[in-house]
Amino acid sequence: MLKETAQEKRFWAFWLLGILLLAAQIVMNVWLVTDATPLGMSDHQAAGNAARVDYIHAAWAASGVMDLAIYSMELDLIFIGIYAWGAFAGGRMFAAVPHPMLARLGKVIMVAAIGFAITDYAETISQLIQAAFTGGHELLSSVAATARPIKTILFLVTFFGVLVGLAIRSWKSRAA
Template sequence: MISRKRFLLVWLGGLAAFGVAIWLHGPLAIPSVPGGIMEHQTAATAARVDFIQAEWAQAGVYRAALTAMLSDIAFIVLYGLGSLLGGLYFLQRGMRAIGWLLSILAVVFFATDMTETVLEVMQLAVGRGDDTKAAIAAAMQYPKIAGWTACLVLPIVGLLLERRAAPTA
């Protein structure tokens, strides 16, 4: 049985981890790579990854990039798990549509963002891009964003509907 408290604790913990990850990504936005981590995530070729990583090294933020990407993994796990717990919570409350949709999209978010991030970390760890890894990581961008957005909106909608359906005293 999934408690409301457990779902909210993990899901909100995931949102807090997202805030930390955004803060850690800040130094990666440099004049030659103004999009920071987003440019690395969408770099679909080894040449582009190599350029970004070389610029980060020259700017002295290469290690910060690794730290930021590893913080992404913590965020992905917490937010993905929290969203899945939310889906299961809503299912057990009889809110089938939101429950199933949130559960499925939590898995989509987790799978796509984790794939993207692991492939990015692999390229960063060896200090060079790989065309296949870069292309796969870049392809994860749109489904990841869709999953992330749904995992933000659906729990809020579910909580509002739950509150609205609660009997008044």
């Protein structure tokens, strides 16, 4: 059995911690579900205009979960950095191997991880400013709603890309 490199250790530590933080956010989201937000935080991300954001904030305030929503957004900021760094490290790990398909996949994961971080930070910072300071804001709600589908696709590319990369790497090492 080969000894793990520093790059592999960094990948596993950050990527798995990122997944754990995502799981914590999913659990927290249960309390953010109201009649106004049947999907919880996802409804806030997709709001798209100031009036809808204000409506969501009012529903969360009436349910006593506005502070939890802000904490969830703050936790999301931490998640983004940790997960994106872990996914990028995994992409770098794959890109460094001599297997052409795995190397290409690694480069795709690296680019997707950077794009994910940029778009998810744009979305979450826009949300947090509205939730903690300004209330609904047309530009910020539009930024969040526009970034949401892009960051979702990039997250899926990184997540499933890493899983596929791990499977290829495992298959390759068994074949050798």
